[in-house]
């Protein structure tokens with residue numbers, strides 16, 4: 001039997017109170033979706049956007065569901081005239097302070113702000129507020145572009161940088177209409193503690209933080225096909241989405257699957273997110289090369305290359321013994337591939353000379 005004192009009521013439904021839980025999470029638990037813009041389960045709430053305001057009986061003002069803890073006997077209303085009027089008002093306010101045309105706003109990634117506005121409606125199209133937010137025009141880092149006219153000061157990017165990446169390279173600066181995203185002394189990101197993880201791009205709900213190479217390529221994410229893959233830069237196994245321009249057979253950028261869906265929880269490192277230009281680089285080897293009689297490297301089929309390898313290994317073993325051979329594997333290979341390399345070294349060639357970079 002649950003203790004009636006430890007219950008709250010959300011839209012007429014009784015919910016048990018869990019220590020420290022917010023109204024947003026308690027509502028989600030019973031299938032009620034409260035719209036949010038500045039919330040991310042990985043971050044402490046900032047209650048910056050005010051989209052999630054709900055009515056709490058006895059409170060004079062509406063309360064942010066993302067930042068208000070539940071308590072016994074609380075009575076919450078997440079729908080109805082006042083709540084829905086506030087959502088439309090807030091969305092109009094934010095839209096007036098950013099790029100109003102969805103297609104322009106989504107020239108890089110999706111805009112959660114526009115998605116919410118379409119879902120919940122607005123209180124009307126309000127005249128654009130001229131943004132006074134300062135940019136950082138001298139920031140010539142190659143990956144992260146900050147476009148202040150699109151920023152709604154939700155602080156998702158700075159909280160992510162602080163609480164997930166733990167480097168605090170960017171911060172909210174100034175006050176009022178001048179509130180902007182900045183760095184210490186407005187330095188370029190590459191002159192700060194920034195690790196170029198690109199997480200600030202990923203969490204931004206308006207496209208104010210965008211990916212430079214993808215902007216130069218010029219095709220919005222909505223026109224690209226996502227192909228799920230596993231990052232091969234290290235052995236962690238982060239899941240990535242390759243964003244592919246099918247018509248040009250080109251990987252335009254790499255994004256993380258949403259938080260909470262894969263092992264990397266929406267995060268990527270600089271290599272996983274940005275080090276993908278090798279895919280289409282003209283120097284990339286796309287076929288095996290075999291050394292010819294004259295010492296030059298010549299293209300060959302995989303069958304020819306593997307036959308030459310087997311022949312060479314067998315020759316060294318017969319002329320110098322098995323311990324003249326050594327096998328080196330890589331932490332970029334899967335566990336299974338590493339297992340097979342040591343199996344081949346020991347079982348097929350009879351040597352324990354096998355090593356892998358992660359072992360050092």
Ligand code: SF4
Nearest residue numbers: 161194195197198200
């Ligand atoms: S790229 Fe990563 S480390 Fe750099 S500012 Fe953005 S979130 Fe912070």
Ligand code: SF4
Nearest residue numbers: 151152154155157204
């Ligand atoms: S750049 Fe994007 S994530 Fe950062 S405060 Fe502005 S709108 Fe929010």
Ligand code: FES
Nearest residue numbers: 047049050052066
């Ligand atoms: S999501 Fe609660 S105030 Fe932004």
